[in-house]
Amino acid sequence: MNHGTGVDIAFLLLATLAVVTGWRVFRTDSMVRASFFLLVSFIAVGVIMILLAAEYLGVAMFFMMAVEMTVMALFMVMFMMNPAGLNPMNMVHQERISIGAGVVGFLVLGAMALFAAFPDQPVSASLDPVKSLGNEMLGDSMLIFESAGLVLLTTMIGVVVLSSHRGRYGAAAEGSLPPGLEPGGDPAGKPEEDEEGEDGGHQHHHHHH
Amino acid sequence: MFLNELFLPVLMVTFMLTVGAYVVAVLDRLIAGALGTPQAGSVWLAPMARGAWLMIQHANATEAPDWQAWRLAPALYLALAAIGLAVVPWSESLVATDLVTSVVLWGSVEALATVVIFLHGWSANALLALIGGYRYVALGLSYILISMFVLIGVALPAESLQFTQVVASQEALWNVIRQPLGLPLFLIVGLGMTFWGPLNLADSTDLAGGTASEISGPPRLVWDVARAAMLVAFSGVAASAFLGGWLGPWLPGPLWMAIKMLAVLLVLLLLGRLLPRIAPERCVTLMWVVLLPLSFLDLVWAGIGALL
Numbered sequence: 001m002n003h004g005t006g007v008d009i010a011f012l013l014l015a016t017l018a019v020v021t022g023w024r025v026f027r028t029d030s031m032v033r034a035s036f037f038l039l040v041s042f043i044a045v046g047v048i049m050i051l052l053a054a055e056y057l058g059v060a061m062f063f064m065m066a067v068e069m070t071v072m073a074l075f076m077v078m079f080m081m082n083p084a085g086l087n088p089m090n091m092v093h094q095e096r097i098s099i100g101a102g103v104v105g106f107l108v109l110g111a112m113a114l115f116a117a118f119p120d121q122p123v124s125a126s127l128d129p130v131k132s133l134g135n136e137m138l139g140d141s142m143l144i145f146e147s148a149g150l151v152l153l154t155t156m157i158g159v160v161v162l163s164s165h166r167g168r169y170g171a172a173a174e175g176s177l178p179p180g181l182e183p184g185g186d187p188a189g190k191p192e193e194d195e196e197g198e199d200g201g202h203q204h205h206h207h208h209h
Numbered sequence: 210m211f212l213n214e215l216f217l218p219v220l221m222v223t224f225m226l227t228v229g230a231y232v233v234a235v236l237d238r239l240i241a242g243a244l245g246t247p248q249a250g251s252v253w254l255a256p257m258a259r260g261a262w263l264m265i266q267h268a269n270a271t272e273a274p275d276w277q278a279w280r281l282a283p284a285l286y287l288a289l290a291a292i293g294l295a296v297v298p299w300s301e302s303l304v305a306t307d308l309v310t311s312v313v314l315w316g317s318v319e320a321l322a323t324v325v326i327f328l329h330g331w332s333a334n335a336l337l338a339l340i341g342g343y344r345y346v347a348l349g350l351s352y353i354l355i356s357m358f359v360l361i362g363v364a365l366p367a368e369s370l371q372f373t374q375v376v377a378s379q380e381a382l383w384n385v386i387r388q389p390l391g392l393p394l395f396l397i398v399g400l401g402m403t404f405w406g407p408l409n410l411a412d413s414t415d416l417a418g419g420t421a422s423e424i425s426g427p428p429r430l431v432w433d434v435a436r437a438a439m440l441v442a443f444s445g446v447a448a449s450a451f452l453g454g455w456l457g458p459w460l461p462g463p464l465w466m467a468i469k470m471l472a473v474l475l476v477l478l479l480l481g482r483l484l485p486r487i488a489p490e491r492c493v494t495l496m497w498v499v500l501l502p503l504s505f506l507d508l509v510w511a512g513i514g515a516l517l
Contacts, residue, residue: 032331033275039324056370059310062317066324067353070346130309130370 007051014051018044029088031080035073039065056130218295218305225294226287229441230434231256232471237478244482260430268426275332282329283428287435289318289325293442298373300455300462312360312370315446319356322402322439323349326411329432330420341419344489345404345411351496352401358504359391359398362511363450372446376454383453387514390507392451394500399443399477403436406481410489444473 021041025034046061092098137145165172169179177187234256242248250258296311298304308314323346330342364370366387367378375384385392401408412419421432448454448469455462487495 030275033278036278036324036328055308055310056313059308059313059317063313063320063353066317066320067350070324070327071350074343074346128309 011048011051014044014048017041018048026092028091031076031089031091032073034091035069035076039069042069053129056133221305222291222295225441226291226434226438229294230437233437233440233474233478234259236474237481240475240478240482246482260434263425263430263433264427266426266429268428269423271333271335271423274334274423278328278332279424280428282325282332283424283431283435285325286322286329287431287438289322290435290438290442293318293439294445296372297442297445297449297466298376298454299466301373301377303463304373307371307373310370311372312364312375312450315372316353316357316360318442319353319398319402323353326404326420330411333420333423335423337416337418337422338420341411341413341416341422344416345420347493348401348408348410348489348496351493351501352398355394355496355500355504356398356402358501358508359395360450362388362391362508365511365515372449372454376449376456379453379456383451383456385451388451388507388511390503390510392447394504394507395447395451396473396477396480397500399440399447400480403440403443405436405440405477407484407486408492409486410492413486440477441470441474444470444477447473 018041021037021044024037025041028034028037042065043062046058046065049058049061052058169177179188180186181188235252238248238252238255242252249255293315295305296308296314298307326345326349327342330338330340330345333339363375363384366384367375369375369378379387397408400406404411404413410419412421416422421429424432445466448466452469452473454469455466457465460468
């Protein structure tokens with residue numbers, strides 16, 4: 001134990017912050033608030049990682065979680081019937097299963113912390129954590145990280161293409177339709193019934209009444 | 210230990226925050242005056258007078274805002290500016306926080322700024338502020354990406370993520386010449402991140418002030434100071450990453466750094482006064498279609514330069 005009391009105090013404060021904000025995620029009534037409480041919790045964990053000399057992983061946690069939580073909050077608001085995310089809404093559901101999972105998770109992790117035999121192998125002071133992490137990521141584990149990176153990049157491009165208002169056949173705002181199979185013909189790929197005449201469509205409509 | 214590791218860095222950053230924000234206000238007034246916009250009052254005293262006036266004004270309240278987020282957002286933006294100023298090196302040893310991943314920490318400041326600006330607009334529970342917040346998120350993501358590629362470019366020749374190493378790697382040749390695309394792209398990111406001048410789309414006049422449309426009094430003062438301080442932090446990072454930081458003949462290092470920071474600030478404020486504002490939709494297209502590919506090109510150029 002060669003760290004100062006300042007590190008201990010910082011750890012205790014940050015751990016408390018992480019737990020309290022994590023708890024607030026479930027007690028608040030708005031998706032935007034819940035996302036940013038989660039962000040505060042992650043930032044506290046990131047600072048703890050810096051205290052543990054994982055300087056790159058701790059700082060990476062800040063920017064990754066910042067962007068991730070913003071995008072998550074905005075997507076949740078976009079897909080919910082609560083335009084600004086300011087209206088109160090219940091943030092918890094399936095309470096029994098969640099409580100059960102929470103208790104089991106706490107017991108397992110607590111037991112691990114109490115009963116596991118942690119290795120005592122201090123690394124040499126000359127070890128550069130950023131460099132060794134880079135060697136790990138671009139050394140033996142390069143295939144895993146590069147394939148994960150490629151998959152994520154593909155997903156991002158896919159999302160941008162899907163959410164862009166400019167489709168293959170023109171702008172979405174102008175009701176884009178695919179071109180016809182013959183020049184000037186009906187748009188290709190429309191359902192069968194639309195290609196019938198006016199009467200056919202009308203009869204179909206009556207049938208449902 | 211307490212004095213060197215906590216008190217002096219905090220004192221240094223606080224000093225730069227206050228002096229920097231004041232310098233931005235004075236320079237902006239001088240530039241506006243030189244360009245023919247009439248300025249009321251003395252150039253040196255008017256920013257102080259406005260600050261004092263805001264201090265005693267009533268802080269506006271909207272109907273059912275998210276009080277915690279609304280009041281915290283300006284302070285958090287100021288805190289982010291302080292983090293940015295803390296990683297700017299003034300000389301080999303004179304730096305508030307010489308973290309080995311300080312370049313990445315600056316990247317996180319840019320990412321967290323998006324969160325804070327969005328929260329500022331969202332929490333007011335008012336229409337125009339909310340639109341400003343959403344607008345910034347749409348644009349902020351592209352700013353972050355451009356800045357990230359440009360900063361990876363300057364980390365490559367330094368073989369380090371530490372700003373002191375990035376400056377030291379420019380001993381022979383400054384990055385502004387080695388990677389000619391870097392600084393112009395980074396300046397655009399800077400105007401975008403502080404929503405200044407042509408890229409002021411989050412707090413713009415077409416939204417009656419955007420995210421800041423509903424704040425007055427002390428919160429408004431903090432918000433304005435924070436934006437100016439962020440511009441200073443940004444010019445510090447730009448001077449370290451591209452203009453060789455403290456390096457230079459004859460003069461002592463910190464003085465060189467101050468001159469370079471002032472030069473970047475002057476360019477930014479001048480651009481802010483000279484360029485017209487672009488429509489947000491066009492700005493998104495410009496960022497993704499033109500500037501982001503240019504930042505890829507900058508990174509490829511930097512990579513080839515590092516290999517040779």
